Amino acid sequence: MEHQRIGTGEHTVFVLSGWFGSSRAWQALLPHLDLSAFRYVLWDYRGYGTRRGEAGDFSLAEAAADVLAGADALGVDRFSLLGHSMGGAVMQRVYADTPERVRAMVGVSPVPASGFPFDEAGWALFSGAADEPGNRRVIIDLTTGNRLTGVWLDAMVRHSLENSDRDAFAGYLSAWSGADFQDEIDGGTVPVKVIVGEHDPALGAETMRGTFARWYPNLETEVLANAGHYAMDETPVALAGSAERFLARW
Template identity: 40%
Template sequence: MKAPLEARPGSKARLGYVRYGNGPVHVLVMHDWLADHSSYEAVMPWLDGHAFTYVFVDLRGYGQSIELAGEFTIKEIAADCLMLVDQLGWRRFHVIGHSMTGMITQRIAADVPSRVASAIAVCPVSAAGNRLSPEALAFFVSTVEDDGALRRLFKFVSGGLSDAWADRKVQQSRDTVAPACRRRYLEMLVKADFVDDVRGLETPYLIIIGDKDPGLDSEAMRRTFLAWHPNASLHVIPNCGHYPMQECPPYFATVIEDFLKREVPLN
């Protein structure tokens, strides 16, 4: 039996989101820099909607929240997400972040440690930010408007998936991300630094990476998440790049739910 799928439009008072499932365990899921919640559509059919309620949020400038203006900062994202879970009536919850929002799982866990039951960071940028070289930063800035550059980025981080896949990712990004927010969130990624706030957090953490994702590899995770979080573990998905929820959806669903089901069910 397929779990119900529910969509809510974004507004000034609430971020847009898609809900999947109606289970007693609550999971907030955040997307990456380059697309909205639709990056997770391929994985939704493989999730256990009877055990879990998943809410896939669209941050300001994305998807159903594409019209929402803002400062586009770490603090704002965390505050918006906490407002959403309050509006949903969730006392405690699990949180998942991908790439850019890996660091947001840390910010939320640091801000409300008693409410975050566990966190999953997927191919994540950490609280130390992503200190790019001038050349790399110039390339990332170019992807904001240059479709060819964006296409090369998708090919690179996926370990060389097909041209058709990269083309579809470019279209998804252009359709779901407001141009005004792209450069601001990139600045946030590059300049982030709140490591002192997250050192020693006892929140159970699962770090998921793909073995074909360049830069965000096992060594990078050992220097960051695994070094700072005493209850963190690492799972490396074989033959996978930066988008495991799209590259291997059933396996990705199994990995996250095996971890979540080890936690005490929440009511």
């Protein structure tokens, strides 16, 4: 498993992308990171980015096991996790499996360990995105508050199409939306910060209060102004500062 690694710091952070992302989806954030304090491992799931064409069952358990195998291969015993959206569910699965190895977690509009319930229309929109690029565009527009440019929306859709296999994309939707392992992490003492955008209608502060705040006693929450679901693109300087100020404490 070859993944992009940047930075020379002692503190290793695995960076886990969302459903529409890949390891390449963090490019706008990279110039603002402290590469002397941290070492970042930009991760790809099976079927995504540098791992397109790789077989798998595209589950959270498999994704978490791969992260742990990657940490072993790098000789990293303890590490932190930075997970966006679906990556927020993956990072919690890693923690559930090996809590002693996780220093801290930062979730950026993270999917809770209880998944995300859809109504019939929502499921039709999201499940149809595996085969219909237009659905992907609508979802990205909705989750950023219908306020960003068509040029950016088109680029996000293009990135998703070019960096994910169709079956992996479809499989991960069932994995993160149907997650149900909150009992395994409830009361976990790991330091956690959730960073959400003020314009994210689904995974914003209210959702975090009903999920993460119930499970993690050492939780901090921050709402970023002028951001929706994709803070790494919308407010990269603010996101980098928020995440690293927290991680530096652990």
